[in-house]
Amino acid sequence: MSDELSKPFTESSLSKEELMKMNRERRVQIITFAFMIFLTVLAFIAVGMEMIEPSFAIPFILLLAVVQFVLQLFYFMHLKDKDHQWPNAFMLTGIVVATPAVIALVLLLGVTKY
Amino acid sequence: MATATASMNNNKSVLWDWLTTVDHKKLAVLYLIAGTLFFVKAGVMALFMRIQLMSAENDFLTGQTFNEFITMHGTIMLFLAATPLIFAFMNFVIPLQIGARDVAFPFVNALGFWIFFFGGLLVSVSWFFGGAPDAGWTAYVPLSSGEYADLGLDFYVLGLQISGIGTLVSAINFIVTIINMRAPGMTMMRMPLFCWTGLVTSILIVFAFTPLAAGLALLMLDRIFGGQFFVPDSGGNAVLWQHIFWIFGHPEVYILVLPAFGIISEVIPAFSKKRLFGYTAMVFATLIIAFLSFMVWVHHMFTVGIGPITNSVFAIATMAIGIPTGIKIFNWLFTMWGGKLTFNTAMLCASSFVPTFVLGGVTGVMLAMVPIDYLYHDTYFVVAHFHYIVVGGIVLGLLAGTYYWYPKMFGHKLNEKLGILMFWLFYIGFHLTFFIQHILGLIGMPRRVFTYLDGQGMETMNLVSTIGAFLMGAGVVVLVINIVYSAFTSERVAVRDPWDARTLEWSTTTPVPEYNFAQTPQVRSLDPWFYEKIHGDGLMKSAEPMDEIHMPNGSILPFMIGLGLFIWGFGMIMLNMENPIMPPAIVIGVGFVVTFGSMLVRSIKEDHGYHIPLDKVKKIEKEVS
Numbered sequence: 001m002s003d004e005l006s007k008p009f010t011e012s013s014l015s016k017e018e019l020m021k022m023n024r025e026r027r028v029q030i031i032t033f034a035f036m037i038f039l040t041v042l043a044f045i046a047v048g049m050e051m052i053e054p055s056f057a058i059p060f061i062l063l064l065a066v067v068q069f070v071l072q073l074f075y076f077m078h079l080k081d082k083d084h085q086w087p088n089a090f091m092l093t094g095i096v097v098a099t100p101a102v103i104a105l106v107l108l109l110g111v112t113k114y
Numbered sequence: 115m116a117t118a119t120a121s122m123n124n125n126k127s128v129l130w131d132w133l134t135t136v137d138h139k140k141l142a143v144l145y146l147i148a149g150t151l152f153f154v155k156a157g158v159m160a161l162f163m164r165i166q167l168m169s170a171e172n173d174f175l176t177g178q179t180f181n182e183f184i185t186m187h188g189t190i191m192l193f194l195a196a197t198p199l200i201f202a203f204m205n206f207v208i209p210l211q212i213g214a215r216d217v218a219f220p221f222v223n224a225l226g227f228w229i230f231f232f233g234g235l236l237v238s239v240s241w242f243f244g245g246a247p248d249a250g251w252t253a254y255v256p257l258s259s260g261e262y263a264d265l266g267l268d269f270y271v272l273g274l275q276i277s278g279i280g281t282l283v284s285a286i287n288f289i290v291t292i293i294n295m296r297a298p299g300m301t302m303m304r305m306p307l308f309c310w311t312g313l314v315t316s317i318l319i320v321f322a323f324t325p326l327a328a329g330l331a332l333l334m335l336d337r338i339f340g341g342q343f344f345v346p347d348s349g350g351n352a353v354l355w356q357h358i359f360w361i362f363g364h365p366e367v368y369i370l371v372l373p374a375f376g377i378i379s380e381v382i383p384a385f386s387k388k389r390l391f392g393y394t395a396m397v398f399a400t401l402i403i404a405f406l407s408f409m410v411w412v413h414h415m416f417t418v419g420i421g422p423i424t425n426s427v428f429a430i431a432t433m434a435i436g437i438p439t440g441i442k443i444f445n446w447l448f449t450m451w452g453g454k455l456t457f458n459t460a461m462l463c464a465s466s467f468v469p470t471f472v473l474g475g476v477t478g479v480m481l482a483m484v485p486i487d488y489l490y491h492d493t494y495f496v497v498a499h500f501h502y503i504v505v506g507g508i509v510l511g512l513l514a515g516t517y518y519w520y521p522k523m524f525g526h527k528l529n530e531k532l533g534i535l536m537f538w539l540f541y542i543g544f545h546l547t548f549f550i551q552h553i554l555g556l557i558g559m560p561r562r563v564f565t566y567l568d569g570q571g572m573e574t575m576n577l578v579s580t581i582g583a584f585l586m587g588a589g590v591v592v593l594v595i596n597i598v599y600s601a602f603t604s605e606r607v608a609v610r611d612p613w614d615a616r617t618l619e620w621s622t623t624t625p626v627p628e629y630n631f632a633q634t635p636q637v638r639s640l641d642p643w644f645y646e647k648i649h650g651d652g653l654m655k656s657a658e659p660m661d662e663i664h665m666p667n668g669s670i671l672p673f674m675i676g677l678g679l680f681i682w683g684f685g686m687i688m689l690n691m692e693n694p695i696m697p698p699a700i701v702i703g704v705g706f707v708v709t710f711g712s713m714l715v716r717s718i719k720e721d722h723g724y725h726i727p728l729d730k731v732k733k734i735e736k737e738v739s
Contacts, residue, residue, distance in 0.1 A: 109357070112421055113421035
């Protein structure tokens with residue numbers, strides 16, 4: 001293993017199938033990326049064009065944010081992949097731990113009493 | 115260990131060898147030394163504070179010095195003494211217990227140590243630049259803001275930021291190690307409990323030290339660059355800091371105490387000659403404690419006035435922690451129940467940990483009740499409570515670990531007579547110091563005050579507390595004497611397993627060779643070493659043929675990166691100095707260049723390590739066995 005380290009990565013460690021898989025993965029990543037840009041543009045339009053009422057625009061962009069968050073986790077953070085239980089467990093733990101913290105930092109600052 | 119490595123690197127000087135080492139066993143010793151030095155330093159501060167509080171209206175220390183001492187005592191004990199001491203044992207024991215040759219990233223391991231060390235140094239040099247931080251270890255704003263606190267707080271912010279990076283880096287390394295480097299057959303549910311608590315602690319560090327880093331960064335922006343995050347007049351919020359600090363601060367307590375639980379769970383079965391009672395329950399209790407530790411931070415802020423619903427929710431969550439902790443307590447008791455007990459020093463520390471920790475836990479549940487917390491808040495009752503957890507829990511655990519693993523680490527046992535003397539001095543001193551502080555708190559003595567008036571009924575109890583503190587100090591002195599005395603007089607441990615213990619680290623030869631295991635062991639059960647002693651031929655089955663061993667090269671770069679961050683942090687602090695000797699920008703630039711230059715060298719220089727050839731492995735194996 002160690003004497004292969006000086007070779008370029010593709011020659012030392014990738015077979016044909018793995019290379020194909022990597023190219024497919026790359027396509028998927030680019031498509032997801034384009035889709036997310038599209039979602040972001042939608043959000044900007046919803047706020048920037050003043051035709052849409054704020055009462056609709058705010059929940060709408062929040063929904064877009066949630067969709068984007070889930071997509072990012074599944075595609076960019078590889079939650080969809082097989083043999084990814086450990087990273088998945090860690091990311092879910094992070095979400096569980098961060099949620100009350102974020103809620104607290106927004107709401108529980110002593111301005112309004114709960 | 116020493117002889118084996120000396121023959122490997124006989125062309126290097128000893129100092130250079132230690133500065134460049136990436137061996138987890140040597141880094142453990144470095145952590146142990148650094149942690150002990152910081153521990154003694156903060157302990158001496160505690161003694162000075164106790165002298166000041168010995169009698170009413172004493173003037174041994176001024177109020178300012180006293181404030182600096184309480185801040186530095188808390189900061190050093192938690193970040194720079196307890197954390198590295200725990201990392202010392204995790205570094206030494208975890209790779210051995212899971213049957214690995216080293217941690218997953220030896221270089222990163224060294225990096226974590228040196229960054230932590232230089233961060234700690236940065237906090238410590240504050241004494242020479244106009245005084246140490248003085249806003250308490252929690253550094254609440256506005257007390258810690260630029261308006262009220264001097265340069266010392268800048269050292270606190272930057273020093274902890276840097277040492278926090280080191281801790282974070284080491285924790286990530288441990289997570290990767292435990293998940294990926296386990297020997298064949300070592301499933302997660304066969305891991306010794308110390309590995310489990312080490313893993314959970316590392317996870318907690320990853321999730322808790324990141325908010326701390328964010329909070330310290332915000333405070334740094336406020337103090338050095340004129341930010342307004344915590345300035346209410348400019349739209350900031352002071353409660354924000356308390357939230358961020360305690361989102362970190364509460365898990366921090368569990369970061370420290372869980373490995374102590376792990377040590378106790380190793381020592382008690384070994385000296386009870388029984389397997390750990392309720393292993394599975396212990397693992398899940400650990401996980402539940404870790405989960406709950408992130409859901410309870412507001413119990414430090416009950417008196418802030420966030421509101422009754424919030425307080426109630428967090429009070430109940432806090433009390434819930436008592437359940438998994440209780441499971442652990444009973445499991446330790448049932449492990450000892452009916453066992454063939456040996457009361458040597460390690461076992462004395464481990465078994466006395468159990469009732470002491472219960473005392474700390476009971477006062478914890480008392481403090482979790484909101485209405486009565488308004489009475490306890492900021493009194494000595496709280497001080498007594500958390501010292502029962504920290505000293506009675508963590509320090510006793512660390513002492514037990516020291517006596518237990520000392521033969522494996524240094525090749526000889528510590529003297530038992532001196533050990534038992536140390537234990538009783540320390541244990542009696544500890545209860546004298548802190549038990550009476552419960553009562554002091556109940557009669558109304560506030561914490562963090564540097565003196566009190568005559569005739570309030572506090573003199574005698576404070577005197578008793580001070581006497582106890584000196585007994586504890588005497589205990590630590592005896593420990594130091596013991597280490598020196600044993601190094602000269604104790605006979606070498608030549609056997610693998612001086613305690614007749616159960617886990618895999620005792621299957622290695624003493625001293626442990628550089629590569630730990632010549633052949634990766636095959637694990638067949640929980641307590642694998644005990645299983646082989648009973649059901650096998652008394653030696654671990656190997657999972658691979660004897661072959662040459664790939665080892666990492668040492669490197670000075672971790673030291674350089676730590677040094678660079680130190681210079682960088684110092685330069686940032688110089689921005690707040692009135693008359694810096696040289697422009698801060700130059701110092702910051704030098705730090706930047708050293709840090710990123712070292713990283714660049716690491717990135718472009720290929721370093722594939724070296725191989726220990728087969729005949730040399732065989733020779734070493736013959737020598738040590």
